[in-house]
Amino acid sequence: MQNFSLLSLLRNAVSGHRDWKPFWRDAAPRQSYDAVIVGGGGHGLATAYYLAKNHGLRNIAVLEKGWIGGGNTGRNTTIIRSNYLWNESGALYEHALKLWEGLNEDLNINLMFSQRGVLNLAHNLGDIREGVRRVEANKLNGIDAEWLTPEEVKEFCPIIDISKTARYPVLGGTLQRRAGTARHDTVAWGYARAADALGVDIIQNCEVTGILREDGRVTGLRTTRGTIMTPKVGIVAAGHTSVLASMADIRLPLQSHPLQALVSEPVKPIHPCVVMSNAVHVYLSQSDKGELVVGAGIDAYNSYSQRGSFHIIEHQMAALIELFPVLSRMRMLRTWGGIVDVCPDASPIISKTPVRGLYINCGWGTGGFKATPGSGWVFAHTVATGEPHPLNAPFALDRFTSGALIDEHGAAAVAH
Amino acid sequence: MLKITCPWCGAREEIEFSYGGQAHVAYPADPAALSDDEWAQYVFMRDNPKGVFLERWVHSQGCRRWFNAVRHTVTHQIDATYKPGEPPPAQAGVK
Numbered sequence A: 001m002q003n004f005s006l007l008s009l010l011r012n013a014v015s016g017h018r019d020w021k022p023f024w025r026d027a028a029p030r031q032s033y034d035a036v037i038v039g040g041g042g043h044g045l046a047t048a049y050y051l052a053k054n055h056g057l058r059n060i061a062v063l064e065k066g067w068i069g070g071g072n073t074g075r076n077t078t079i080i081r082s083n084y085l086w087n088e089s090g091a092l093y094e095h096a097l098k099l100w101e102g103l104n105e106d107l108n109i110n111l112m113f114s115q116r117g118v119l120n121l122a123h124n125l126g127d128i129r130e131g132v133r134r135v136e137a138n139k140l141n142g143i144d145a146e147w148l149t150p151e152e153v154k155e156f157c158p159i160i161d162i163s164k165t166a167r168y169p170v171l172g173g174t175l176q177r178r179a180g181t182a183r184h185d186t187v188a189w190g191y192a193r194a195a196d197a198l199g200v201d202i203i204q205n206c207e208v209t210g211i212l213r214e215d216g217r218v219t220g221l222r223t224t225r226g227t228i229m230t231p232k233v234g235i236v237a238a239g240h241t242s243v244l245a246s247m248a249d250i251r252l253p254l255q256s257h258p259l260q261a262l263v264s265e266p267v268k269p270i271h272p273c274v275v276m277s278n279a280v281h282v283y284l285s286q287s288d289k290g291e292l293v294v295g296a297g298i299d300a301y302n303s304y305s306q307r308g309s310f311h312i313i314e315h316q317m318a319a320l321i322e323l324f325p326v327l328s329r330m331r332m333l334r335t336w337g338g339i340v341d342v343c344p345d346a347s348p349i350i351s352k353t354p355v356r357g358l359y360i361n362c363g364w365g366t367g368g369f370k371a372t373p374g375s376g377w378v379f380a381h382t383v384a385t386g387e388p389h390p391l392n393a394p395f396a397l398d399r400f401t402s403g404a405l406i407d408e409h410g411a412a413a414v415a416h
Numbered sequence B: 001m002l003k004i005t006c007p008w009c010g011a012r013e014e015i016e017f018s019y020g021g022q023a024h025v026a027y028p029a030d031p032a033a034l035s036d037d038e039w040a041q042y043v044f045m046r047d048n049p050k051g052v053f054l055e056r057w058v059h060s061q062g063c064r065r066w067f068n069a070v071r072h073t074v075t076h077q078i079d080a081t082y083k084p085g086e087p088p089p090a091q092a093g094v095k
Helices: A006-014 A042-055 A087-100 A103-107 A125-140 A150-156 A184-197 A238-246 A310-323 A369-385 B036-043
Strands: A035-038 A060-063 A118-122 A146-148 A172-176 A201-203 A208-214 A217-223 A226-229 A233-235 A255-264 A274-277 A282-286 A292-298 A332-342 A349-352 A358-362 B003-006 B010-013 B018-022 B052-058 B066-072 B078-082
Touching: A035 A042, A035 A369, A042 A060, A042 A184, A042 A369, A087 A103, A087 A369, A103 A184, A118 A125, A118 A150, A125 A146, A125 A172, A146 A150, A150 A172, A184 A201, A184 A369, A233 A238, A233 A369, A238 A255, A238 A332, A238 A358, A255 A310, A274 A310, A282 A310, A292 A310, A292 A332, A349 A369, A358 A369, B003 B078
Parallel strands: A035 A060, A035 A233, A060 A201, A118 A274, A233 A358
Antiparallel strands: A118 A172, A146 A172, A208 A217, A217 A226, A255 A292, A255 A332, A274 A282, A282 A292, A349 A358, B003 B010, B018 B052, B052 B066, B066 B078
């Protein structure tokens, strides 16, 4: 791997930037691997990286049906936080946040990780109770959290309208100062580059069309680039997980929906943090390029098309202007959608399956980006050892049979 | 925005409707006899096909009645809508 350093930057600047090497090899599939990860998004690449780094598996591959960074990893609103309510989720997301805090150095790449703080606003009594409860729950779990009054909200984010005459006045908010944003597609590129350097084959334009099994055990995969034999398969395919699982006759509690986001024209820095609001339902940050990044809600119906309805965007813009009247004449440049796999309890499934050797990491729904490093870390453990890591044991598929759900609809902050 | 034909009111815009998920998930005939796994199947597990899907909608801003639709989850094309209790129209692509 070509290391980034001040020296390498200077050397390449002098030679006109002609000598930079590709981040990863364009690998062709081999006939067999020790383990194969299906899905080359952030979670899949992180899984492969930690399989190689933490567990010493080098003869492994990541299969991606499109291109690296072309799925939800490059389509989200890049928000990172760990202020979830329950102990199980708090531990999982906080583990991820701690990994984010050292990830630039670990991957030797600038992820533009910015701990600018995330505000979750309260607009009614229910929001206040839920918010204060979550702040206290976070503190008990060692996660930084604060409750802010409307005036403190205004001080932290000056462009918010906190007037009492607003239709949904701001009554307070939770703040996690260690939360923030990162450049999303660099996360995929950084993990791909680091995994490739450890010998992982990253195979693009390779779609899985069948899962080979013998005596209830996985033996390989049929793909558009030939058959690949392997005793271990990890499916990390977000919105398409149900499609892959059905190839192994596994039924999941997932529903796939389009989730949209949009960006404005770039402007000078006006918005210093990330703001989320459940009640009027919008979330807003400003990228380093200056664009305002706005998240929308999901379309109600099931869909596999990577586009959403315009009336969802219209609803989002109404909420945005309600909270930030200063943005009323801002022009929006682009909208796009990704397919998210929504789980009934708004928590992920990181689990073994009834098929031996087949593991799934899915159900992240509208909020998977923030968990990328932690998700890869615990899923790599699950795939390598065949047993869940203590952090993901509560997130097993059998919780829908036992009833031990982890309801995070409040902390998920996107209506579904 | 989809244009959805309510079997009672005719074609209306999508914002008049609410979504109800997979159709034809019948309440268990003998609930007391169900195992935990069978309850999980009934309560949580759902089909999530990439293709033709039989699904429920309710005309919440209109007649407020439920009905079923045959819709493709990639093209969003609605091939048919029909009243509850009626069988899905027999056609290619429907499982």
